Amino acid sequence: DTAVSQTPKYLVTQMGNDKSIKCEQNLGHDTMYWYKQDSKKFLKIMFSYNNKELIINETVPNRFSPKSPDKAHLNLHINSLELGDSAVYFCASSRGMGNQPQHFGDGTRLSIL
Amino acid sequence: AQSVTQLDSQVPVFEEAPVELRCNYSSSVSVYLFWYVQYPNQGLQLLLKYLSGSTLVKGINGFEAEFNKSQTSFHLRKPSVHISDTAEYFCAVSTYGGSQGNLIFGKGTKLSVKP
Numbered sequence: 001d002t003a004v005s006q007t008p009k010y011l012v013t014q015m016g017n018d019k020s021i022k023c024e025q026n027l028g029h030d031t032m033y034w035y036k037q038d039s040k041k042f043l044k045i046m047f048s049y050n051n052k053e054l055i056i057n058e059t060v061p062n063r064f065s066p067k068s069p070d071k072a073h074l075n076l077h078i079n080s081l082e083l084g085d086s087a088v089y090f091c092a093s094s095r096g097m098g099n100q101p102q103h104f105g106d107g108t109r110l111s112i113l
Numbered sequence: 114a115q116s117v118t119q120l121d122s123q124v125p126v127f128e129e130a131p132v133e134l135r136c137n138y139s140s141s142v143s144v145y146l147f148w149y150v151q152y153p154n155q156g157l158q159l160l161l162k163y164l165s166g167s168t169l170v171k172g173i174n175g176f177e178a179e180f181n182k183s184q185t186s187f188h189l190r191k192p193s194v195h196i197s198d199t200a201e202y203f204c205a206v207s208t209y210g211g212s213q214g215n216l217i218f219g220k221g222t223k224l225s226v227k228p
Contacts, residue, residue, distance in 0.1 A: 004156070033215070040220070041151075041201055042218070042220050042221070043157075043203065043221075045215045048215055056215050090156055090157070092156075092157075097207070097215070098208065099162075099207070101147060101159040101162055102157075102159075102216060103159075104157040106154070107155070107156055
């Protein structure tokens, strides 16, 4: 009964490749997020979607493109992967924004060779 | 803009001792405050939150935190820690509504509980 699930859990690939990470939530939430956690554990918001519409798009290279086919899914596609993209990517969801706690997936560890 | 400062990057403590993890925030508007815990190789779990009302909030696993508006602090405390509390702890702030509603995280505090 995983609330927020991400696939894959681990992703090892070469520089220059294109990859996708999928996220699904079964909590009935209307807002979903992508975060990047670097090697020093620092967490930074990348994107948020509310009812399938992009709300927040922080300073992220346009090689990163989120796609939300419905309210329960928010996928992250990354083109032309670079060494600096190595990190753990977390998906999260919440009911609305601001005062609602966010529920996180277990993360996708992306390693670029 | 909002920011969060967690003053200690690492806190070692012996089992059954009390612990306080410090968090200060900066914001020009009213905020919501959260503490999350991250166990190894897992995502973040909500420990507790302050939205309004009583400044002392209780969370899961025996943790509590006190909101102090004048000192812009939201320190996390536990009177007696267990080995299983070893994890990374993140303080986070968000503001009201709309595009301001995203979470801003501190850099985390690694709590290591020793037997």
